[in-house]
Amino acid sequence: MHVHAPPTVLSYRRADFQPSILIAPGRDLAPKGSRMKPFHCLFKHLVGSIALATLAATLGAAPAMAQSSYNVGATSTGVPFTFLDIKTNKLQGMMVDTVTAVGSKAGFSVNIQQTPFSALIPSLTGNKIDIIAAAMLKTEARAQIVDFSDPVYSYGEGLFVNAQDTKSYKNLDDLKGEIVGAQVGTVFVDALNKKGGFKEVKTYDSVADMMRDVGLGRIKAGFGDRPIVAYQLSQGANAQVRLVKEYQSTLMGDVCLVIRKGDPKLMERLNKAIAELKADGTLARIVEQWKLN
Secondary structure (H helix, E strand, O other): OOOOOOOEEEOOOOOOOOOEEOOOOOOOOOOOOOOOOHHHHHHHHHHHHHHHHHHHHHHHHHHHHHHHHHHHEEEEEEOOOEEEEEEOOEOOOHHHHHHHHHHHHHEEEEEEEEEEEEHHHHHHOOOOOOEEEOOOEOOHHHHOOEEEOOOOOEOEEEEEEEEOOOOOOOOHHHHOOOOOEEEEHHHHHHHHHHHOOOOOOOOOOOHHHHHHHOOOOOOOOOEEEHHHHHHHHHOOOOOEEEEOOOOOOOEEEEEEOOEEOOOHHHHHHHHHHHHHHHHHHHHHHHHHHHHOO
């Protein structure tokens, strides 16, 4: 008489309710010597797969957190845009206030780092800083390397002459045949030489040196960044020279915040904040505070 083996039966241990298998004699499904429990392994595999899939879906759906802090490069010699306050030993100025206000609007804090002007772009592209806030005019050459935000301020060249010279100077043609000066490395040197008609275009290492020669009558007039010249004269930098207010600037440029190329999200945050600061009058108040209007 042939006896049939009993079927495989599932049972659960009360202690942990983990499934186990009772295998009838002669029907061992696991390899000999193995402690493997087939259903238990399959159950764990399914639970693990579901958990991983759920986690992946959750992470994929979660928006990326916006960066909450940025390192900002600023110079210590660009008064009134950026300069070192010797009383507090901190960088201050119109662009420092502007990037701080932009950060407040956009929801991030700023860490201002003193950086020489010539090192600003290399520091940015080298990831030492994240934003440039300085009196850096937007140019085509620079725009090939870095990205500029919407303008926060625009200005051109300023003309200053001896304080005793009361003649009205409205444009460059009024200075034909005269000796004029400009700071080395600025766009004004090339522009004056290209314009022509001057007896000589002398270059200076600083605006202060140029003001000295204008005050002493060594040159007829000097050219520099109008807001910087205006601020320095308002602070009593040289009583022997005056800013020609009726002079019409011809080399207008935009001052912007500057970031690395390829960061559209940060650019969007900056431009949105700048637009809001213009709309609510904050940017205008900052400009007025630093006597740039």
